[in-house]
Amino acid sequence: MTAQIIDGKQIASQMREEIKTKAAELTEKGVQPGLAVILVGEDPASQSYVRAKEKACENCGIYSSDNRLSADTTEEELLALIDNFNKDPKIHGILVQLPLPKHIDEGKVLLAIDPNKDVDGFHPVNVGKMVVGEKAFLPCTPHGIIQLLVRSGVQLEGAEVVVVGRSNIVGKPIANMLIQKSDTGNATVTVCHTRTKNMADHIKRADIVIAAAGGPNTVTADMVKEGAAIIDVGVNRVPDDTKKKGYRLVGDVDFECVKEKAGFITPVPGGVGPMTITMLLYNTVESAQRVADAK
Ligand SMILES: Nc1nc(=O)c2c([nH]1)NC[C@@H]1CN(c3ccc(C(=O)N[C@@H](CCC(=O)O)C(=O)O)cc3)C=[N+]21
Numbered sequence: 001m002t003a004q005i006i007d008g009k010q011i012a013s014q015m016r017e018e019i020k021t022k023a024a025e026l027t028e029k030g031v032q033p034g035l036a037v038i039l040v041g042e043d044p045a046s047q048s049y050v051r052a053k054e055k056a057c058e059n060c061g062i063y064s065s066d067n068r069l070s071a072d073t074t075e076e077e078l079l080a081l082i083d084n085f086n087k088d089p090k091i092h093g094i095l096v097q098l099p100l101p102k103h104i105d106e107g108k109v110l111l112a113i114d115p116n117k118d119v120d121g122f123h124p125v126n127v128g129k130m131v132v133g134e135k136a137f138l139p140c141t142p143h144g145i146i147q148l149l150v151r152s153g154v155q156l157e158g159a160e161v162v163v164v165g166r167s168n169i170v171g172k173p174i175a176n177m178l179i180q181k182s183d184t185g186n187a188t189v190t191v192c193h194t195r196t197k198n199m200a201d202h203i204k205r206a207d208i209v210i211a212a213a214g215g216p217n218t219v220t221a222d223m224v225k226e227g228a229a230i231i232d233v234g235v236n237r238v239p240d241d242t243k244k245k246g247y248r249l250v251g252d253v254d255f256e257c258v259k260e261k262a263g264f265i266t267p268v269p270g271g272v273g274p275m276t277i278t279m280l281l282y283n284t285v286e287s288a289q290r291v292a293d294a295k
Pocket of ligand 1: 049096098235237248268269271273
């Protein structure tokens with residue numbers, strides 16, 4: 001079997017058209033959606049993500065406030081900036097790019113963001129609401145993954161899903177979302193991690209594999225069931241002299257081999273990444289909509 005490639009770029013651009021229309025309607029009503037993006041430090045990967053987010057806002061008619069702070073910014077300074085945006089009526093979403101420098105307490109920063117502006121869905125209030133199935137901002141990468149699966153016609157109800165990785169931004173939330181009693185849930189989920197025994201035995205039984213482990217070739221063809229849907233969340237830079245930048249991007253899945261066996265597969269780049277940014281725009285517009293509705 002040769003897998004159907006799930007084109008994240010195309011699905012993302014479709015959704016961005018819908019988002020653009022909605023943003024224009026809100027702007028017309030006097031509530032242009034606004035996003036504050038905060039980056040502390042000069043990590044090159046973070047800089048490129050943040051640039052992509054700002055550009056996406058511009059393309060969708062969302063106002064963005066771009067804040068680049070030096071690596072030696074204090075926790076107090078960062079908390080003060082967040083507080084300003086919490087109070088700023090032009091801003092409906094606040095995104096603090098992770099990871100933060102070591103001298104800043106990430107938990108404290110996430111708690112400082114107004115849950116009603118937490119378009120990343122990382123504030124404990126939103127995490128808790130998600131877990132109990134209440135309406136909340138859903139974290140962008142897992143929400144994007146669900147969109148990719150649903151829009152590609154992959155059935156979630158009753159599916160055996162194996163999530164590889166237990167991070168707070170991907171593994172834990174996607175597992176929670178997929179077990180919810182809802183039409184984008186009702187799956188049976190196993191979460192594998194670095195202490196899992198015989199990870200391959202789990203993956204072999206999966207109808208859907210979500211690979212978010214953080215290393216190239218974590219998932220290989222011998223591990224996957226014929227016809228399974230494979231979602232690759234990995235972003236790994238590997239040295240490549242033939243590229244202008246000196247590296248290329250690969251996921252956590254051995255794409256070339258696995259695509260011969262899988263039913264569906266997402267590429268890296270062009271799979272989950274563009275959806276992550278799209279769901280951030282989606283949440284920002286949703287937040288502005290709530291403000292407009294309350295007027
Ligand atoms: N507070 C916070 N929220 C995040 O959502 C967040 C974060 N911190 N820290 C880092 C991760 C990573 N992340 C990505 C976003 C877009 C692509 C993306 O668009 N990737 C392109 C390729 C980009 C390239 O070529 O470098 C693709 O896969 O096609 C990837 C990764 C968001 N994150």
